[in-house]
Amino acid sequence: MYMRLLIILVLLFFSTHLYSQKIDIIVTLIVKFDIKSATIDGFYIKKYVVNIDYEKAKKLNGKKIKITGKVTIEKGIDNKSQDSLMVQGRSEDTKHIEHPKIEILDE
Numbered sequence: 001m002y003m004r005l006l007i008i009l010v011l012l013f014f015s016t017h018l019y020s021q022k023i024d025i026i027v028t029l030i031v032k033f034d035i036k037s038a039t040i041d042g043f044y045i046k047k048y049v050v051n052i053d054y055e056k057a058k059k060l061n062g063k064k065i066k067i068t069g070k071v072t073i074e075k076g077i078d079n080k081s082q083d084s085l086m087v088q089g090r091s092e093d094t095k096h097i098e099h100p101k102i103e104i105l106d107e
Contacts (some may be wrong), residue, residue, distance in 0.1 A: 024070055025070065025071040026068065026069070026070055026071070027048070027068070027069065027071055027097065028066060028067070028068045029045055029046055029048070029050075029066070029067045029068075030064070030065070030066050030067075030105065031045055031046065031064070031065060031067070032062065032063070032064050032065075033045075033057070033060045033061060033062065033063055033064075033065050034061065034062075035057050035058060035060075035061040038054070038057070041094070041096075042096070043057065045067065047095060048071070048095045048096065048097050049094055049095065049096045049097070050067060050069070050096075050097045050100050051096065051097065051098050051099070051100070052100065052102070056102075060102065060104070063104050063105075063106065064104075064105040064106045065102055065103065065104055065105060066102070066103040066105055067097065067100045067101070067102055068100065068101045068103075069097035069098065069099060069100035069101060070097070070098070070099070071095050071096070071097060072095075072096050072097075072098060073093050073094070073095055073096075074093065074094045074095075074096060075093055076092045076093045076094070
Protein backbone atom coordinates (compact mmCIF):
# COMPACT_ATOMS: atom_id res chain seq x y z
CA MET A 1 0.00 0.00 0.00
CA TYR A 2 2.78 2.44 0.86
CA MET A 3 4.58 1.53 -2.34
CA ARG A 4 1.49 2.32 -4.40
CA LEU A 5 1.11 5.68 -2.65
CA LEU A 6 4.79 6.46 -3.21
CA ILE A 7 4.53 5.66 -6.92
CA ILE A 8 1.47 7.89 -7.27
CA LEU A 9 3.22 10.76 -5.50
CA VAL A 10 6.32 10.37 -7.68
CA LEU A 11 4.22 10.35 -10.85
CA LEU A 12 2.29 13.43 -9.71
CA PHE A 13 5.52 15.24 -8.86
CA PHE A 14 7.10 14.56 -12.26
CA SER A 15 3.94 15.30 -14.23
CA THR A 16 3.48 18.73 -12.62
CA HIS A 17 7.13 19.65 -13.13
CA LEU A 18 7.16 18.57 -16.76
CA TYR A 19 4.22 20.77 -17.70
CA SER A 20 4.98 23.75 -15.49
CA GLN A 21 8.57 24.42 -16.49
CA LYS A 22 9.24 28.09 -16.89
CA ILE A 23 11.81 29.04 -19.48
CA ASP A 24 13.69 32.23 -18.66
CA ILE A 25 15.17 34.13 -21.57
CA ILE A 26 17.95 36.59 -20.80
CA VAL A 27 18.89 39.07 -23.54
CA THR A 28 21.71 41.56 -23.93
CA LEU A 29 21.31 44.59 -26.17
CA ILE A 30 24.00 47.11 -27.10
CA VAL A 31 22.48 50.33 -28.42
CA LYS A 32 22.88 54.08 -28.58
CA PHE A 33 20.05 55.15 -26.30
CA ASP A 34 17.51 57.63 -27.67
CA ILE A 35 15.00 59.13 -25.25
CA LYS A 36 12.66 59.76 -28.21
CA SER A 37 11.79 56.04 -28.19
CA ALA A 38 9.64 56.61 -25.09
CA THR A 39 6.05 55.39 -24.95
CA ILE A 40 3.58 55.00 -22.13
CA ASP A 41 4.82 51.40 -21.71
CA GLY A 42 8.54 52.15 -21.62
CA PHE A 43 11.29 52.65 -24.19
CA TYR A 44 11.21 50.71 -27.47
CA ILE A 45 14.69 49.34 -28.05
CA LYS A 46 15.00 47.02 -31.01
CA LYS A 47 12.01 44.66 -30.59
CA TYR A 48 11.71 45.05 -26.81
CA VAL A 49 9.94 47.42 -24.44
CA VAL A 50 12.48 48.31 -21.75
CA ASN A 51 11.31 49.79 -18.45
CA ILE A 52 13.69 52.59 -17.48
CA ASP A 53 12.94 55.41 -15.07
CA TYR A 54 12.56 58.67 -17.02
CA GLU A 55 15.14 60.55 -14.90
CA LYS A 56 17.67 57.78 -15.53
CA ALA A 57 16.74 57.81 -19.22
CA LYS A 58 17.59 61.52 -19.45
CA LYS A 59 21.10 60.74 -18.17
CA LEU A 60 21.49 57.89 -20.67
CA ASN A 61 20.29 59.86 -23.71
CA GLY A 62 22.80 59.73 -26.57
CA LYS A 63 25.11 57.26 -24.81
CA LYS A 64 26.07 53.79 -25.96
CA ILE A 65 24.73 51.37 -23.38
CA LYS A 66 24.49 47.65 -22.71
CA ILE A 67 21.12 46.42 -21.44
CA THR A 68 20.75 42.96 -19.95
CA GLY A 69 17.55 41.53 -18.54
CA LYS A 70 14.93 38.82 -18.38
CA VAL A 71 12.29 38.89 -21.10
CA THR A 72 8.60 38.57 -20.33
CA ILE A 73 5.98 38.32 -23.06
CA GLU A 74 2.68 40.14 -22.86
CA LYS A 75 0.11 38.42 -25.03
CA GLY A 76 -1.72 40.46 -27.65
CA ILE A 77 -5.48 40.90 -27.84
CA ASP A 78 -7.58 38.89 -30.26
CA ASN A 79 -9.84 41.50 -31.89
CA LYS A 80 -11.38 39.09 -34.42
CA SER A 81 -14.19 37.87 -32.21
CA GLN A 82 -15.40 41.30 -31.06
CA ASP A 83 -17.14 43.04 -33.96
CA SER A 84 -19.08 45.76 -32.15
CA LEU A 85 -16.66 46.48 -29.28
CA MET A 86 -13.60 48.69 -29.43
CA VAL A 87 -10.77 47.12 -27.47
CA GLN A 88 -7.65 48.93 -26.34
CA GLY A 89 -4.31 47.22 -26.49
CA ARG A 90 -2.00 45.65 -29.01
CA SER A 91 -3.01 42.83 -31.30
CA GLU A 92 0.52 41.38 -31.36
CA ASP A 93 2.59 40.03 -28.47
CA THR A 94 5.11 42.43 -26.91
CA LYS A 95 8.41 41.49 -25.29
CA HIS A 96 9.29 43.42 -22.13
CA ILE A 97 12.49 43.75 -20.14
CA GLU A 98 11.14 44.72 -16.71
CA HIS A 99 14.21 45.18 -14.50
CA PRO A 100 17.13 45.80 -16.85
CA LYS A 101 20.75 45.96 -15.79
CA ILE A 102 22.25 48.93 -17.63
CA GLU A 103 25.93 49.57 -18.22
CA ILE A 104 27.28 52.70 -19.95
CA LEU A 105 29.86 51.67 -22.58
CA ASP A 106 31.01 55.15 -23.60
CA GLU A 107 30.25 58.69 -22.55
